[in-house]
Amino acid sequence: xxxxxxxxxxxxVGRVKISGAKNAALPLxxxxxxxxxxxxxxxxxxxxxxxxxxRLLTTLGAKVNTRTDRIYIDTGGADGDEAPYELVKTMxxxxxxxxxxxxxxxxxxxxxPGGCAIGERPIxxxxxxxxxxxxxxxxxxxxxxxxxxxxxxxxxxxxxVTVTGTENLVMAACLAKGTxxxxxxxxxxxxxxxxxxxxxxxxxxRGAGTGTITIQGVKELAPLDHRVMPDRIEAGTYMAAxxxxxxxxxxxxAPLEHxxxxxxxxxxxxxxxxxxPKGLVVSARRAPRPVSIITGPxxxxxxxxxxxxxxxxxLNSGSAxxxxxxxxxxxxxxxxxxxxGAEIEVTGSTAVVKGVRGLKGAQxxxxxLRASACLVLAALAAEGETHISRVYHLDRGYESIDQKLTSAxxxxxxxxxAGP
Ligand code: EPU
Numbered sequence: 001x002x003x004x005x006x007x008x009x010x011x012x013v014g015r016v017k018i019s020g021a022k023n024a025a026l027p028l029x030x031x032x033x034x035x036x037x038x039x040x041x042x043x044x045x046x047x048x049x050x051x052x053x054x055r056l057l058t059t060l061g062a063k064v065n066t067r068t069d070r071i072y073i074d075t076g077g078a079d080g081d082e083a084p085y086e087l088v089k090t091m092x093x094x095x096x097x098x099x100x101x102x103x104x105x106x107x108x109x110x111x112x113p114g115g116c117a118i119g120e121r122p123i124x125x126x127x128x129x130x131x132x133x134x135x136x137x138x139x140x141x142x143x144x145x146x147x148x149x150x151x152x153x154x155x156x157x158x159x160x161v162t163v164t165g166t167e168n169l170v171m172a173a174c175l176a177k178g179t180x181x182x183x184x185x186x187x188x189x190x191x192x193x194x195x196x197x198x199x200x201x202x203x204x205x206r207g208a209g210t211g212t213i214t215i216q217g218v219k220e221l222a223p224l225d226h227r228v229m230p231d232r233i234e235a236g237t238y239m240a241a242x243x244x245x246x247x248x249x250x251x252x253x254a255p256l257e258h259x260x261x262x263x264x265x266x267x268x269x270x271x272x273x274x275x276x277p278k279g280l281v282v283s284a285r286r287a288p289r290p291v292s293i294i295t296g297p298x299x300x301x302x303x304x305x306x307x308x309x310x311x312x313x314x315l316n317s318g319s320a321x322x323x324x325x326x327x328x329x330x331x332x333x334x335x336x337x338x339x340x341g342a343e344i345e346v347t348g349s350t351a352v353v354k355g356v357r358g359l360k361g362a363q364x365x366x367x368x369l370r371a372s373a374c375l376v377l378a379a380l381a382a383e384g385e386t387h388i389s390r391v392y393h394l395d396r397g398y399e400s401i402d403q404k405l406t407s408a409x410x411x412x413x414x415x416x417x418a419g420p
Contacts, residue, residue, distance in 0.1 A: 004388045004402065006379035007411035008361060011247030014408035015279065018235045018253040019045040019399040020069065020228035023093075023304075024190040027167045028197055028226060029053045030096035032073040033060065034104050034171060035201065037223040039073040044228055045399040048392070052091045056083055060097065075223070085111040085142060091396075092164075095123055098146060099168035102135055103175040108146045112139065117368040119327035129156045129169040133176055153178030153217055161186050161297040166213070167194055173215035174203040182213045188298040189229060189258040197226035232258040234398060236305045237373050239263070239282045240312045241405070243271040244381045248283035249408060256280065261301045265291050265309065269316070290318040290355065295326050307333045307374035314342040314378060316355035324349045333371035336364040340378050340386065361386040369397045376401070380410055389417055 020043035030053065032039040044050060046069070054064040057073060060080035065072045081101055088094040088111035101108035113123065123144075127137050130146055132154040138145045153176050156169060166186040171194075173180035185191070187209055195208035201224050204216035235254040242249040243266060256263065256275075263273060269288035274281040290313065295303040303326040313320040314337055324330045331351055334344050339362045343354040361384030366372035372394040379386035391414070394401060402412045 001389070001417045002391050002414050003417040004376065004391045004394070005413050005415055006376065006386050006388065008359070008380050008382040008384065008386060010245065010409050010411065012241055012245045012249055012380065012405070012408040012410055013247050015250045015252060016238050016404050016408060018230045018238070018251060021045070021190060021193070021231035021233070022047055022049055022397050023163070023233070024193040025050055025228045026053050026093045027096050027164070027171070027190065027194045028224065028228060029057060029071065029073065030100055031171050031194060031198060032057070032062065032075050032224055033078055033097060033100035034174060035075055035221050035223045037074070037076055039075065039223040040225045041071045041073070042069060042227040043230070044069055044071045045231065047399055048396045049091050049093065052087060053093065056087045056094055056097060059084065059087065079105070081105050081107050081109055083108075083110040088113055092121060095126065096164055096168060098126060098144065099130070099172035102130060102146045102148055103151055103172045106147065106149055108144070110144045110146070112142055112144060117332060118330045123165070125158050125160065125162050125165040126168045129158070129165065129182070130172060132156045133172060133180065151176035153180040153215070155181045156183065158182065158184040160184070163188050163191065166191055170195060170198070170205065170213060170215060173217060174198055174205070174221060175219075176217040178217055180215045180217070182215070183211065185211055185213045186297060187211060189232065189255070193229045197224050200224070200226060230255045233302060233304045235259060236262045236302070237308050237377070237398070239266055239271065240305075240308045241377055241380060242282040243269065243284045243288060244312045244315065244377050246284045246286065247408070248281060250276070250279040250281050252279040254280045261299060262305055265293060265301065269312065287315050287317045287355065288312055290316040290320040292321040294323040297326070303327060303330060304370050306330060307370045308377055310344070310351065310353060311337065311374040311377035313353045314356060314359060315381060316353065318355060320353045320355070322351040322353065332367040333374045336367075336371070336375055337378055339364050340382050342378070358383055360384055363387045363389070366390045366393045369393050373398060376405075380405070
């Protein structure tokens with residue numbers, strides 16, 4: 001296991017290029033199972049989760065080849081139907097193969113993902129939607145067994161907004177007989193990217209990006225050939241990095257159109273944004289002003305940036321309030337931020353962050369992907385050295401983060417961590 005050692009206190013100055021979005025790449029890779037043939041995805045980030053999805057597709061019989069940021073997935077011989085526990089337990093997004101497998105193979109055995117560090121995360125809405133499409137669903141030995149000769153279009157009202165739930169049902173509905181309507185659908189840009197790729201391959205989808213998505217099933221889809229959208233969460237993280245270090249980063253390929261709520265909050269905090277031909281220049285000179293954040297489904301403030309904004313707010317000039325509405329346990333970073341000197345009180349799903357003048361390096365532990373990013377940000381601003389253990393979480397979702405930060409002047413090194 002690796003740890004990161006960060007010597008904080010330098011303003012970050014330089015250029016950072018945003019990679020393709022993890023949460024768009026994963027459903028797109030799963031969607032290749034709807035096709036038979038040679039799929040090509042470009043701008044795919046080199047991440048642990050992407051490699052895990054590649055392994056899962058290989059287990060299902062697909063041939064997966066990676067060349068720099070391109071992935072070629074040949075699904076011609078993808079005749080498997082089981083997503084095994086060993087892979088699903090390392091990545092919940094494995095559940096995204098469920099919809100495509102039942103739609104194309106008529107049968108799927110997918111290990112139940114179980115809870116994780118940030119919350120329970122059930123998949124009842126995925127299953128309810130598939131059942132509405134005529135799928136027989138059983139839970140047996142920790143696996144979901146799903147079967148349907150051919151799925152039938154259905155009118156599905158989701159009880160809550162779920163991103164991968166919407167994606168699973170959209171993918172399933174593409175090959176169903178008849179029309180499906182998904183109400184209370186997720187509007188996240190990653191859902192839209194998936195729908196665009198499917199439409200390019202012959203699917204008939206209307207309403208992506210709105211709360212109601214209508215899918216007219218077709219007999220077959222052509223292989224996907226798509227460029228993955230840039231990662232809005234990675235971009236937001238580097239914006240917060242410029243803010244917390246009072247530096248100036250030129251962010252290349254930042255998908256500003258998907259970051260309206262985030263940029264709004266950062267501007268309120270006093271961070272400056274200047275679009276230039278070379279990229280988006282994000283800079284800050286002084287302590288951030290306090291802002292209050294309530295996470296919500298898109299276009300609300302993303303839960304995946306809550307922890308990073310909290311790191312920034314540790315140094316605010318007053319008191320900032322955070323309300324987490326998506327996951328029940330997404331304040332795991334709070335106790336670690338306190339080790340660096342932050343003053344944060346948590347009551348239920350609300351955290352109040354009282355700004356302090358400075359943070360001091362310490363030993364901390366990463367508990368999940370976004371909590372790790374939050375600790376990296378805090379460490380970049382803290383005086384002295386911070387040792388962040390369990391950075392494998394970070395490697396699931398941030399491509400080359402050490403190199404990107406180092407090239408902007410951060411002092412970051414990766415060390416092998418001694419075992420227990
Ligand atoms: N939920 C249910 N039942 C369901 C599905 C979801 O109760 O059947 C609940 C969840 O427990 C949660 C809420 O609904 O409380 C929303 O969860 P959602 O299903 O939208 O989350 P997800 O699809 O599992 C995706 C991202 C997450 C991101 C969330 C919210 C991917 C691969 N993952 O997860 O990304 O936090 O949407 O935006 O797209 C990350 O990248 O760090 C990450 C965790």
